[in-house]
Amino acid sequence: MALSAAAPLQVSAPVSLAGGQSNAVWLAVWTRSRHESVVHQQLTGKGLETFLPTVTRWSHWKDRRKQIERPLFPGYCFVRIDPADSLRVRTCNGVVSLLTSEGRPAPVPDWEIAGVRTLVESELRFDPCPFVQEGEPVEVVRGPLRGVVGRLVRKGAHARLIVSVGLIGQGVTIEVDASDVRAY
Numbered sequence: 001m002a003l004s005a006a007a008p009l010q011v012s013a014p015v016s017l018a019g020g021q022s023n024a025v026w027l028a029v030w031t032r033s034r035h036e037s038v039v040h041q042q043l044t045g046k047g048l049e050t051f052l053p054t055v056t057r058w059s060h061w062k063d064r065r066k067q068i069e070r071p072l073f074p075g076y077c078f079v080r081i082d083p084a085d086s087l088r089v090r091t092c093n094g095v096v097s098l099l100t101s102e103g104r105p106a107p108v109p110d111w112e113i114a115g116v117r118t119l120v121e122s123e124l125r126f127d128p129c130p131f132v133q134e135g136e137p138v139e140v141v142r143g144p145l146r147g148v149v150g151r152l153v154r155k156g157a158h159a160r161l162i163v164s165v166g167l168i169g170q171g172v173t174i175e176v177d178a179s180d181v182r183a184y
Contacts, residue, residue: 023082025107026051027089028099035094036071042092049080051113053120072120078113137184140176149184150174 031039040052053072058065071077079089083105086098098105119126132138132152138161140148150161158175 023084024049024080025083026078026080026110026113027083027086027105028108029077029079029089030096030099031075031077032094032096033075036075036077039092039094040077042094043077043079043089046088046092048088051078051080051117053116055120055126072116078108083107132181132183138181139184140180141182142180143176145174145176145180152181 029039029043036052040050043050054069055072056067057070059068081089086105089095089098100106132155134152134155136152137149138152138159140146140150140161148161152159152161153173154160155178159178159181160173160175161181
């Protein structure tokens with residue numbers, strides 16, 4: 001499924017934080033399902049710098065088609081804050097938690113945020129895809145091959161899978177939409 005980036009970016013301007021911005025880092029906020037925009041608005045309302053990358057996607061119903069904005073990373077938004085001040089984020093309605101490492105909020109590198117920001121601001125067409133490496137097992141989650149498990153051979157706009165029978169050493173390859181597979 002091809003996506004476009006028409007007005008996809010929702011970013012709020014930073015407002016001075018208590019304690020200054022010297023220790024501020026980007027943190028990933030895990031949200032309840034379909035609460036990314038609610039969390040984004042609450043964090044912005046608290047004067048925090050936020051980033052919610054979105055994509056324009058066609059949505060299909062029985063009687064019509066419509067373009068709608070969806071989060072690029074469902075279930076996540078980003079906030080730039082001093083990790084010591086994370087209670088301001090955790091108390092927002094719809095926040096499940098901050099992503100952590102060893103019990104502490106894990107910073108997202110500035111260059112990763114900048115890269116995503118550049119991508120969604122561009123006019124390029126892109127597809128979100130699961131983060132899987134070539135050679136890993138994946139499962140098809142949509143379409144006529146739903147439920148089929150195979151090994152990812154190639155990533156791109158289309159993922160090439162090998163569906164194999166290991167006992168006899170044989171397999172077949174097929175290309176599917178990259179957005180239709182997930183790590184198994």
